[in-house]
Amino acid sequence: MALHSGRHPQDAVTERNGNPFATVANPALAQQLAPPLRALADDPVPADVAYQLVHDELLLDGRSRLNLATFVTTWMEPQAARLMAECADKNMIDKDEYPQTAEFERRCVNMLADLWHAPDPDDVVGCSTTGSSEAAMLAGMALKRRWAARQPAGSTARPNIVMGSNVQVCWEKFANYWEVEPRMAKLHGDTLHLTAQDAVALCDENTIGVVAILGSTFDGSYEPVAEIAAALDDLQERTGWDIPVHVDGASGAMIAPFLDPDLEWDFQLGRVASINTSGHKYGLVYPGVGWVLWRTRSALPKELVFDVSYLGGSMPTFALNFSRPGAEVVAQYYTFFRLGREGFRAVQQAARDVAVHLSSGIEATGQFRLITRGDQVPAFAFTTAPGVTGFDVFDVSRVLRERGWLVPAYTFPADRTDLAVLRIVVRNGFTMDLANLFLADLNRMLSYLKDRPAGMPPFPRATAFRH
Numbered sequence: 001m002a003l004h005s006g007r008h009p010q011d012a013v014t015e016r017n018g019n020p021f022a023t024v025a026n027p028a029l030a031q032q033l034a035p036p037l038r039a040l041a042d043d044p045v046p047a048d049v050a051y052q053l054v055h056d057e058l059l060l061d062g063r064s065r066l067n068l069a070t071f072v073t074t075w076m077e078p079q080a081a082r083l084m085a086e087c088a089d090k091n092m093i094d095k096d097e098y099p100q101t102a103e104f105e106r107r108c109v110n111m112l113a114d115l116w117h118a119p120d121p122d123d124v125v126g127c128s129t130t131g132s133s134e135a136a137m138l139a140g141m142a143l144k145r146r147w148a149a150r151q152p153a154g155s156t157a158r159p160n161i162v163m164g165s166n167v168q169v170c171w172e173k174f175a176n177y178w179e180v181e182p183r184m185a186k187l188h189g190d191t192l193h194l195t196a197q198d199a200v201a202l203c204d205e206n207t208i209g210v211v212a213i214l215g216s217t218f219d220g221s222y223e224p225v226a227e228i229a230a231a232l233d234d235l236q237e238r239t240g241w242d243i244p245v246h247v248d249g250a251s252g253a254m255i256a257p258f259l260d261p262d263l264e265w266d267f268q269l270g271r272v273a274s275i276n277t278s279g280h281k282y283g284l285v286y287p288g289v290g291w292v293l294w295r296t297r298s299a300l301p302k303e304l305v306f307d308v309s310y311l312g313g314s315m316p317t318f319a320l321n322f323s324r325p326g327a328e329v330v331a332q333y334y335t336f337f338r339l340g341r342e343g344f345r346a347v348q349q350a351a352r353d354v355a356v357h358l359s360s361g362i363e364a365t366g367q368f369r370l371i372t373r374g375d376q377v378p379a380f381a382f383t384t385a386p387g388v389t390g391f392d393v394f395d396v397s398r399v400l401r402e403r404g405w406l407v408p409a410y411t412f413p414a415d416r417t418d419l420a421v422l423r424i425v426v427r428n429g430f431t432m433d434l435a436n437l438f439l440a441d442l443n444r445m446l447s448y449l450k451d452r453p454a455g456m457p458p459f460p461r462a463t464a465f466r467h
């Protein structure tokens, strides 16, 4: 289903002009061609021409390295890019045809099981996905099946899943698509993510699981996974309800193991049944690869697993997609191989150092109040300081765009929709140097915003925000 419709202003651009550079060799410059907009053209065009016109249109996209809105990798080494180009033709599902790509996937799962302290690595099951969203669907389905298997025949009970209203949209999708009631703890006061108390208050005998986020998308803060797990232990003692925890570690599951080794959030906690991460966030790979692991085979009901042919035998797979690119999985293996523990620690520490430097510089302007500082996931949110009335976060987002900085402004979910913030995500490749250039630009723009003559029309607000 295409979600695009209607005529495009470019439909009118079919006019021909007389460009003196026009030659047969480069009809693109001669404007003899209009790119197809609504239907295939009748005839092919030379490859160079098609390349030039597609390339030129892409100039209108933002520059990904200046995109401070995204958690997703925007820089990889040339060697990684070369490997990915070499694997662009490999389909991840063809395990039999590309057994070494399948082997790299298996090794990556092993390394993640080790990194996340699986008590028995041989009992872990896991797989790559297209990202954390697919991983969330798979983990959620496993939780739902485990709950369903416990229900007496003929039961009409309805399953629910507990999370904070700051969850990433993939969990709302999971609840909607798989018909599980979403029970979302509201935010209140300075509590901008799920707490143990709020989680337990929403649980009952039909709760399939609690989702705890390591790295809230809204402000980069870690949810208290260990406290949530302990509160559920206590709940089980009181009621007998044995409610598993899934950790959505889309960003933090690749930060905490290296920078916060003493934090207990992973399979060290007996209640954590499954964990996902986005290989394409702090796993440092271009989009789209994610991972999901279950602590034990018993946490992933067998009937959800399908077998594909592999080296003359069969290999279990669990996925929503069939075909998908193998290059990202190869790139993930390359990155694990290349960096090792110490390399990952250094890269993530550099991101955290830049994030903390930036948040301090922003606080030092006196115009903003920090919601977080970038010292957990290297991402932080900030809002205008009390007493600042001449401009708001949406104005700041808008003026930063003039220099190419993409910094989204958005409001928090229920019950803190009164809180509008800007968020900056620091990724590998956003250097101290770029951070200082950003701060210089921000200070220049603040003096413009503060001195704006009264009555000047406000900047139009950004309307869309994808988190």
Ligand SMILES: *Cc1c(COP(=O)(O)O)cnc(C)c1O
Residues within 6 Å of the ligand: 071, 130, 131, 132, 133, 134, 168, 170, 213, 215, 216, 217, 248, 249, 250, 251, 278, 290, 467
């Ligand atoms: C980004 C994110 C997701 C979605 O991940 P994708 O890899 O983009 O599908 C899910 N949960 C959290 C907490 C995230 O930050």
